Amino acid sequence: MSHSLSSTPRETPAAGPAPIARKNNGRRPGTLREVWQEYRRSPRGMLGLGIFLVFLFLGLAAPWLTPYDPLQDQFLADGMARPAWMSYFPAYRMDPVTVDRFLLEEWDIRTADNMVVEWGERDGQRVMEVRTTGPGPARLVLEHAFEYRSNPPDTFILQVPYAFTGEGGATGQAVIRFETADGRAYDLWTSRSLRNQVRWTTQRVDSRDMQLKMRLGFRPLANLAAELINTQGEYRVVLELTANAGEGGEALFTLGESRFRIPGKLHGVLGADHLGADLWAQFLYGTRTSLLIGFVVAVIAVVVGTVVGIVSGYLGRWVDEVLMRVVDVLISIPFLPILIVFVAVLGKSLWNLIILIALFSWMSVARLVRSQTLTLRERTFVEAARAAGATPGYIMRAHILPNVLGLVFASLVLLVPGAIVSEATLSFLGFGDPRVPTWGRMLQNAKSFGAFGELAWWWILPPGLALTILAMAFVFIGNTLDDILNRRNQER
Amino acid sequence: MTGAYFWRRVGYALLTLFVIMTLNFVIFRVMPGDPVSLILSPDFTPEVRQLLRERYGLDKPLWTQYLLYLKSMITFDFGRSFTTRQPVLGELLARLPNTLMLLGTSFVINVVVGVVLGIAMATRQGSRLETGVTGVSLFLNAMPSFFIGLLLLLTFGYFWPIFPIRGTMSVPPPTGFWPTVIDRIYHLVLPVTAVSLSGYGSWYLYTRNNVVGALGQDYVLTARAKGLTKREVLYRHAFRSVLPPIVTLIFLSLPGLITGAVITESIFSLYGIGRYLIDATLQQDYPVVQASFFVIALAVLICNLLADLVYGLVDPRIRLR
Numbered sequence: 001m002s003h004s005l006s007s008t009p010r011e012t013p014a015a016g017p018a019p020i021a022r023k024n025n026g027r028r029p030g031t032l033r034e035v036w037q038e039y040r041r042s043p044r045g046m047l048g049l050g051i052f053l054v055f056l057f058l059g060l061a062a063p064w065l066t067p068y069d070p071l072q073d074q075f076l077a078d079g080m081a082r083p084a085w086m087s088y089f090p091a092y093r094m095d096p097v098t099v100d101r102f103l104l105e106e107w108d109i110r111t112a113d114n115m116v117v118e119w120g121e122r123d124g125q126r127v128m129e130v131r132t133t134g135p136g137p138a139r140l141v142l143e144h145a146f147e148y149r150s151n152p153p154d155t156f157i158l159q160v161p162y163a164f165t166g167e168g169g170a171t172g173q174a175v176i177r178f179e180t181a182d183g184r185a186y187d188l189w190t191s192r193s194l195r196n197q198v199r200w201t202t203q204r205v206d207s208r209d210m211q212l213k214m215r216l217g218f219r220p221l222a223n224l225a226a227e228l229i230n231t232q233g234e235y236r237v238v239l240e241l242t243a244n245a246g247e248g249g250e251a252l253f254t255l256g257e258s259r260f261r262i263p264g265k266l267h268g269v270l271g272a273d274h275l276g277a278d279l280w281a282q283f284l285y286g287t288r289t290s291l292l293i294g295f296v297v298a299v300i301a302v303v304v305g306t307v308v309g310i311v312s313g314y315l316g317r318w319v320d321e322v323l324m325r326v327v328d329v330l331i332s333i334p335f336l337p338i339l340i341v342f343v344a345v346l347g348k349s350l351w352n353l354i355i356l357i358a359l360f361s362w363m364s365v366a367r368l369v370r371s372q373t374l375t376l377r378e379r380t381f382v383e384a385a386r387a388a389g390a391t392p393g394y395i396m397r398a399h400i401l402p403n404v405l406g407l408v409f410a411s412l413v414l415l416v417p418g419a420i421v422s423e424a425t426l427s428f429l430g431f432g433d434p435r436v437p438t439w440g441r442m443l444q445n446a447k448s449f450g451a452f453g454e455l456a457w458w459w460i461l462p463p464g465l466a467l468t469i470l471a472m473a474f475v476f477i478g479n480t481l482d483d484i485l486n487r488r489n490q491e492r
Numbered sequence: 493m494t495g496a497y498f499w500r501r502v503g504y505a506l507l508t509l510f511v512i513m514t515l516n517f518v519i520f521r522v523m524p525g526d527p528v529s530l531i532l533s534p535d536f537t538p539e540v541r542q543l544l545r546e547r548y549g550l551d552k553p554l555w556t557q558y559l560l561y562l563k564s565m566i567t568f569d570f571g572r573s574f575t576t577r578q579p580v581l582g583e584l585l586a587r588l589p590n591t592l593m594l595l596g597t598s599f600v601i602n603v604v605v606g607v608v609l610g611i612a613m614a615t616r617q618g619s620r621l622e623t624g625v626t627g628v629s630l631f632l633n634a635m636p637s638f639f640i641g642l643l644l645l646l647t648f649g650y651f652w653p654i655f656p657i658r659g660t661m662s663v664p665p666p667t668g669f670w671p672t673v674i675d676r677i678y679h680l681v682l683p684v685t686a687v688s689l690s691g692y693g694s695w696y697l698y699t700r701n702n703v704v705g706a707l708g709q710d711y712v713l714t715a716r717a718k719g720l721t722k723r724e725v726l727y728r729h730a731f732r733s734v735l736p737p738i739v740t741l742i743f744l745s746l747p748g749l750i751t752g753a754v755i756t757e758s759i760f761s762l763y764g765i766g767r768y769l770i771d772a773t774l775q776q777d778y779p780v781v782q783a784s785f786f787v788i789a790l791a792v793l794i795c796n797l798l799a800d801l802v803y804g805l806v807d808p809r810i811r812l813r
Contacts, residue, residue, distance in 0.1 A: 342519065
């Protein structure tokens, strides 16, 4: 996007004596290895390569580096939660940390009277089956204890999926209870008396529920989570199941994966956005998108640019004139405004963005390849091929193309940062694909949803710095390659 | 510079203008839906629709519409905005000074800082200072211009709130000439810094590389051998020889500069043409999109043409094309 000169490979002047026509598509054995030998000696090039590999790893390993979906998983933490590691700073040491427990495997059995607990399966998910066949009352108390050592939280949320089957007049009841560190106990939810068939439902308890607050004797606008969790110590979530199977009846509770959450003000590696979605996940998947866009755009642009450059340079005359006028025209259309207009009309999809950015990026490659082709065309090996009766198509494919490949590869690398930054800019301005997580979109959200007012630097800096560093890495790699190839060209 | 060169360049510029105008027409015709249905609610009777079609010339064949469109673009008759119902031209003219101020100031700062720094560092090549300056310039050059704007906003707008975070002037505006000027400048500090920081790098790197290259040439050695001072050699020989390529940089840096200005206007909510384009696009206000894109493209085109012509003047070797 910034039309910096450092990101255009230099044109090589026609150099040295013409090489002898070679077989093997002009590639000397060991050329790649020689380039690598030389490349290894450039600290700048190796730094760029190292940075690129780190980002490549982050992008590819995203699903293993974060359990969350960048966009779907919201309310994981409080809006604009700080990164978890900020608890090492005294000012934030006591900020609530996210408690997020999946309870099915974590339940401890406190009491089991007359109840049998077994594992079963429902729709491929593991479930707990709690059964009694009587006679008389049965009771099972499950508890999950957790330590809480921070300032009072703002919210807690509990979900318990369950089903009940009562045969032969069996009845049952479920109660969700919360026991505080200072010895208070609150029944957060009491089921009605269950009989016959109660279909699979998910019971949700949310501390922001006003009816719940009033039922427990608090004001409707009270912060229930802070009322309940206000000292340090051990807290318990308790699920009490009672049943009476009578004589010969059977009561069966089925419990699914229950989840207890306290969205914290400290969360994950990079904190959370305004909706409590994980910023680290957005960052990782954004890396993926950026690299994908960068490479796909660069490949398309380089293919188009190379074909146009070779054809224009080799055929010359009116073909050259027409193609170069097209290049001139396209190059003088302001890049970002035309992209904005196109995206607005054609729709904000990732592939639209990729194709449009590529459409307006191939011209520099075409000019470069053309000028290289012009010098190659006069070399003796091309003349020899022409004298031997080779068609222009064959000469372009077999003689010109292999000799511009090095240059083309350097420009491929140098096109990547421009493409990445262009996409980020468009996303930042609100023209990105709404279904795809990108760095530009992170920054757009940060700007739109008050990250600046909150000085939420952990939200603003990572995507922007990553863009800069990744772009620089590609410039380093590209310039190093370009230098090496120019040197080799001149030595020839 | 020959007359042929001049006319050729002007011809290419006109060709480009024509292509841009055609693109601008085609894009909005390719769009699904009838332009009338975009302006009007579906409740209108077919008769009213027909009337409107006739009024806007939409009942005519496409090529007539195209000619009408070309005519209205050339005469700057951009119609009315869908959202505000005001003539687009008036709005553009009201915004133009702000955009020009932002662009002009940043451009001058870019050139002066970039070239001066480039020459200064070229003579100190390899020193610690030069390494540092080049490193910082490379970094800023790689940084997306919108992120530079965001960093400035975060640092000097929110963390140390010493500069305004949005707008072109205070609300209510100050009275009197000098207070107004000062207020305008105060609001321009961050945006101009943002555009300059993202743009000076290419000027710096280009100047430095070219001067370094020139200093290694034989004629510079000859000049030194003649007994000229370092200063004289630097400015009268080395720098003069890199002047033509630096002039071409005007041509190369403009699209980037305008891009940076469009984004910066949007970040700092400046009342300018770039933000007009973005806002209108987000609101699907097509007459405004069409007009502001046309104006921006026209400006780039004119600057490119001027750069080409000046280049022809500066470098006498340019005669061929």
